[in-house]
Amino acid sequence: MIKPLATFTIEGYEVLIFLYPSIIHGGFTLVACGTTQNDELLVQHECEVCRDSSSIANCPYVRSAIKLYKESQKKVVHKVNLLKHQIGLHERFVQVSTPDPENINIDERG
Ligand SMILES: [Zn+2]
Numbered sequence: 487m488i489k490p491l492a493t494f495t496i497e498g499y500e501v502l503i504f505l506y507p508s509i510i511h512g513g514f515t516l517v518a519c520g521t522t523q524n525d526e527l528l529v530q531h532e533c534e535v536c537r538d539s540s541s542i543a544n545c546p547y548v549r550s551a552i553k554l555y556k557e558s559q560k561k562v563v564h565k566v567n568l569l570k571h572q573i574g575l576h577e578r579f580v581q582v583s584t585p586d587p588e589n590i591n592i593d594e595r596g
Contacts, residue, residue, distance in 0.1 A: 517551035558585030
């Protein structure tokens with residue numbers, strides 16, 4: 487699984503934005519994950535890998551981000567809504583520690 491270089495949130499919102507190293511051109515690509523009031527997961531992303539696809543569901547960045555978001559937020563997600571839209575860094579992003587699913591699993595066992 488591709489791991490993010492950094493993770494951000496926006497104050498006041500239940501959202502995580504994952505920054506991944508780009509596997510094509512260098513640089514980076516972003517995936518935003520947030521939960522709606524109906525416990526639906528909203529994912530926003532577009533990159534060179536998925537730009538020509540009809541859906542972003544199979545993009546490796548999106549798959550990694552959904553897994554990390556679900557495991558770190560311990561959310562029961564009823565539905566995943568995918569929005570194909572490129573996102574850029576924003577001054578409102580606040581960096582947080584990147585979730586580590588392996589550590590989360592250890593905590594739950596203990
Ligand atoms: Zn993509």
